[in-house]
Amino acid sequence: MIGVAVLGSTGSIGVSTLDVIARHAERYRVIVLTANGNDARLLEQLRRFQPAYAVMADETAASRLDAAVRAEGLDTEVLAGASALEEVVELEEVDQVMAAIVGAAGLRSALAAARAGKRVLLANKESLVVAGHLFMEAVASGGAELLPIDSEHNAIFQCMPTGFRDGLAESGVMRILLTASGGPFRNWPIDKLEQVTPAQACAHPNWDMGRKISVDSATMMNKGLELIEACWLFGTDPGHIQVVIHPQSVVHSMVEYADGSVLAQLGNPDMRTPIAHAMAWPARMDSGVGSLNLFDVARLDFEAPDLMRFPCLRLAGEAMRAGGTAPAILNAANEVAVQAFLDERLPFVAIAGIIEETLSALSVESVETLNGLLEIDRRARAIAEQFITARV
Ligand code: NAD
Ligand code: MG
Numbered sequence: 001m002i003g004v005a006v007l008g009s010t011g012s013i014g015v016s017t018l019d020v021i022a023r024h025a026e027r028y029r030v031i032v033l034t035a036n037g038n039d040a041r042l043l044e045q046l047r048r049f050q051p052a053y054a055v056m057a058d059e060t061a062a063s064r065l066d067a068a069v070r071a072e073g074l075d076t077e078v079l080a081g082a083s084a085l086e087e088v089v090e091l092e093e094v095d096q097v098m099a100a101i102v103g104a105a106g107l108r109s110a111l112a113a114a115r116a117g118k119r120v121l122l123a124n125k126e127s128l129v130v131a132g133h134l135f136m137e138a139v140a141s142g143g144a145e146l147l148p149i150d151s152e153h154n155a156i157f158q159c160m161p162t163g164f165r166d167g168l169a170e171s172g173v174m175r176i177l178l179t180a181s182g183g184p185f186r187n188w189p190i191d192k193l194e195q196v197t198p199a200q201a202c203a204h205p206n207w208d209m210g211r212k213i214s215v216d217s218a219t220m221m222n223k224g225l226e227l228i229e230a231c232w233l234f235g236t237d238p239g240h241i242q243v244v245i246h247p248q249s250v251v252h253s254m255v256e257y258a259d260g261s262v263l264a265q266l267g268n269p270d271m272r273t274p275i276a277h278a279m280a281w282p283a284r285m286d287s288g289v290g291s292l293n294l295f296d297v298a299r300l301d302f303e304a305p306d307l308m309r310f311p312c313l314r315l316a317g318e319a320m321r322a323g324g325t326a327p328a329i330l331n332a333a334n335e336v337a338v339q340a341f342l343d344e345r346l347p348f349v350a351i352a353g354i355i356e357e358t359l360s361a362l363s364v365e366s367v368e369t370l371n372g373l374l375e376i377d378r379r380a381r382a383i384a385e386q387f388i389t390a391r392v
Contacts, residue, residue: 001027001028001029002027002028002029002095002096002279003028003029003031003091003093003094003095003096004017004021004028004029004030004031004032004094004095004096004097004098004279005031005032005033005034005088005089005091005094005096005097005098005113006018006021006030006032006033006034006098006100007032007034007085007089007097007098007099007100007101007106007109007110008034008035008036008098008099008100008101008102008106008123008124009033009034009035009042009045009100010035010036010038010041010042010045011035011100011101011102011210012208012209012210012213012271013098013100013123013149013210013271013275014033014035014098014100016270016271016272016275017098017100017121017275018030018045018048018049019272019288020272020275020276020279020287020288021049021279022048022049023285023286023287023288024285024286028096028279030049030050030051031051031052031053031088031091031093031094032051032052032053032054032055032088032089032091032094033045033046033049033051033053033054033055034054034055034056034057034085034088034101035055035056035057035061036056036057036058036061036101036105037056037057037058037061038061039056039061039062039064039065039068042054042056042065043065043068043069046065046069046074046076047072047074050074050075050076051076052075052076052077052093053076053077053078053079053088053091054069054076054077054078054079055078055079055080055081055084055085055088056078056079056080057080057081057082057085057105058080059080059081062078062079062080062081063080065078066078082105082108082109085101085108085109085112086108086109086112089109089112089113089116089118090112090113090116094118095118095119096118096119096120096121096279097109097110097113097118097119097120097121098121098123098149098275099113099120099121099122099123099124099127100121100123100124100149101124102124102126102210102212102213103124103126103212103335104126104127104130104331104332104335104374104377106124106126106127107124107126107127107130107131107370107374108370110122110124110127110135111127111131111134111135111138111370113144114135114138114139114142114144114146115138115141115142115144116142116144117142117143117144118142118144118145119144119145119147120139120144120145120146120147121147121149121275121278121279122146122147122148122149122150123149123150125150125225125226125229126225126331126335128228128229128232128233129225129228129229129327129328129330129331130327130328130331130332130373130377131328131370131373132228132229132231132232132327133232133368134368134369134370134373135232136232146233147277147278147279147281148229148233148274148278149271149274149275149278150226150229150274151252151253151269151271151273151274152178152179152226152230152252152253153226153229153230153233153253154252154265154273154274154277154278155251155252155253155254155264155265155274156176156178156230156233156234156253156254156255156265157233158265158277159253159254159255159263159264159265160173160234160255161173164234164235165235167235168234168235168236168240172257172258172259173255173256173257173258174240174256174257174258175240175241175242175255175256176230176234176236176240176241176242176253176254176255176256177241177242177244177253177254177255177256177262178223178226178227178230178241178242178243178244178253179243179244179245179246179249179251179252179253179254180220180222180223180243180244180245180246180305181204181205181206181207181217181245181246181247181248181249182220182245182247182305183204183205183217183218183219183220183222184200184201184203184204184205184217184218185201185218185309186245186247190309193348193349194347194348194349196218196347196348196349198211198215198341198342198344201214201215201218201341201348202214202215202218204217204218205247205249206248206249206269207249207269207271211342212335212338212339212342215338215341215342215351216334216338218348219310219312219338219348219351219352220305220310220312220313221312221313221315221316221334221338221351221355223243223305223310223313223316224312224313224314224315224316224317224319224330225316225331225334227241227243227313227316227317227320228316228319228320228327231320237320237321238317238320238321243305243313244302244303244304244305245302245303245304245305246300246301246302247301248297248299248300248301249269250266250267250268250269250292250297250300251264251265251266251300252264252265252266252267252274253265266292267289267292268289268290268292270287270289270290272287272288272289273287273289275287276288276289311352311356312334312351312352312355315330315352315355315356315359316330319359322364323364323366324364324365324366324367325362325364325365325366325367325373325376326359326364328367328373328376328377328380329358329359329362329364329376329380330355330358330359331377332358332376332377332378332380332381332384333354333355333358333359333380333381333383333384334351334355335381336354336380336381336384336385336388337350337351337354337355337384337388338351340354340385340388345388346388346391350391354384354387354388355384357384357387358380358383358384358387361383361387362376362379362380362383
């Protein structure tokens with residue numbers, strides 16, 4: 001039996017992961033489930049999957065959950081707080097860690113899984129954006145297996161040659177073609193973007209995701225974060241990655257080789273495919289995703305991204321080129337700005353400006369320690385919050 005810890009099990013990726021696991025109960029056993037504050041949903045998952053441990057970041061929610069677990073006589077130990085997340089991923093009976101917490105809040109636990117040499121199923125792209133160098137080092141020194149869950153990166157991984165870790169040029173790879181749906185506002189008149197509501201931004205045309213990543217898709221910061229994520233995962237730079245708008249979200253990304261071949265991975269837009277791929281790799285298993293009907297899809301469109309409409313994509317590329325702490329600052333400012341937009345304290349079109357102002361306010365340093373990066377994250381959040389408050 002393969003033991004799995006699902007971090008962020010109550011979220012969109014977490015629920016899809018449990019769906020895949022339930023289809024293969026003879027092979028995978030859930031050891032740990034975790035959530036931030038939704039104890040009701042976590043309790044339902046505990047009843048169904050009976051893990052040895054449950055962790056809740058929110059202490060009050062954890063005590064409610066603990067009381068319910070005792071009352072029902074469930075055999076799960078309930079732990080509380082962020083440090084418990086790091087402890088549970090290190091458990092010997094945990095073989096695979098699904099890192100599906102949203103935002104920089106997922107960094108410490110993902111890093112702990114890498115250091116502990118687990119198979120890390122990485123959905124939390126923010127970990128790589130904030131601490132790419134540190135994270136890849138932890139994977140190498142811990143002897144972890146890093147499998148990307150983000151659909152594009154999972155597609156790229158599937159199209160890469162086996163020896164790609166020795167260098168892309170050496171293995172005949174010319175460039176990565178990173179596809180993007182373009183989000184819900186790809187064709188909206190630019191002046192209408194002023195009035196975008198959180199509900200509109202969260203209604204993605206092809207994917208059903210958590211609220212933060214849905215807003216990131218609408219601003220295309222998601223593709224910006226993914227550009228940075230791809231640089232770390234595949235050891236390359238933004239100059240070797242072309243973002244391609246592909247509204248149907250059927251081609252999940254491509255790899256171009258020196259001989260002119262372009263390999264693509266296609267499939268229905270359903271995260272259970274990359275999840276099942278990464279869990280079973282190098283084998284294959286059923287994910288529950290239906291067969292791709294190309295006659296229904298009928299056509300595949302591709303176009304260049306519009307950096308005027310989507311300044312966040314430009315900012316992310318610039319931050320990666322600047323290096324050092326710039327991507328961590330970008331990520332922190334984005335998290336704060338997106339939350340302010342979701343709380344209706346900031347217009348949609350102002351998100352990019354807050355990020356750009358925060359990047360200008362802080363100088364780029366080279367910081368290689370976790371505590372150093374978390375300190376930058378805190379400072380960038382505080383500054384972004386000041387810019388948001390100053391607007392009104
Ligand atoms: P979500 O909002 O649906 O779920 C987030 C999960 O994290 C929840 O279980 C929540 O309880 C937990 N969480 C939130 N804040 C926390 C905190 N401070 N401490 C501990 N736990 C916390 O998000 P999602 O859409 O499932 O996305 C999760 C991650 O996967 C993100 O990094 C996202 O970018 C990435 N991702 C998601 C998708 C998708 O289709 N949803 C696709 C690619 C990548
Ligand atoms: Mg993606």
